[in-house]
Amino acid sequence: MKIVVAGKGGVGKTTVAGTVSRALARNGHRVLALDADANPMLGISLGVGPEDTDALVAVRQGLETGDSEHEPTIEGFVERFGTDAPDGVRLVVASRIDQFDPG
């Protein structure tokens, strides 16, 4: 199942996305949280803390400036560049560079 959360900036979009993710995980779902916001703060609402959230953003910047090698598959990307949030949620910050996209 895939869910996206949209809205104007500052309305609580990220709070809703993060808390929905944690609640689903507590109910036994395997959850992958994907931060596609230009100002990625989902990690904070998920509870990984500001430092780890910043580290994920740095990973994405590395990818976009070509400092890091790309993963051939999306699963590899999530495994390599994602981080674990509480309750078993896996968090990945989306890259705009879709190297694993064949088309």
Place this chain on the structure above:
Amino acid sequence: MLGELEGDGQVVVGDLEAGIGTVLRLQSGMVDAVVVVVQPTAKSIDIAARATRIAATRELDVLVVANRVRDEADLSAIRDALGDHEIFVIPDDPAILRADQEGLAPIDVDSASPGVTAIGELAGRLAGSTAPA
């Protein structure tokens, strides 16, 4: 990236960029639900109305989340613009405000607060018949 991710056996929750940019790129069948978060302000309601219209033209399931609702006037402003959709109300919640201030997850600040409880109910609705993996 969203289109590539496998949704079977897991729930993918995407926090989109603010505004309607990414909503415009969603295609029919790409996601199971679009959650549109709105506060009782004119600008926020305008963007939410545009996002829900776009999602509807792509036959995507839309849920509206009315956030930081303080009273009936707040809610009726949102209902007037978005009443065609299922609306989940998240009350104004000091625990969520505190989480924002301290850089914590609201669910870790108070998992039983009114706002966190309401978001939990939304999660239950979204999961629907999907059994845990």
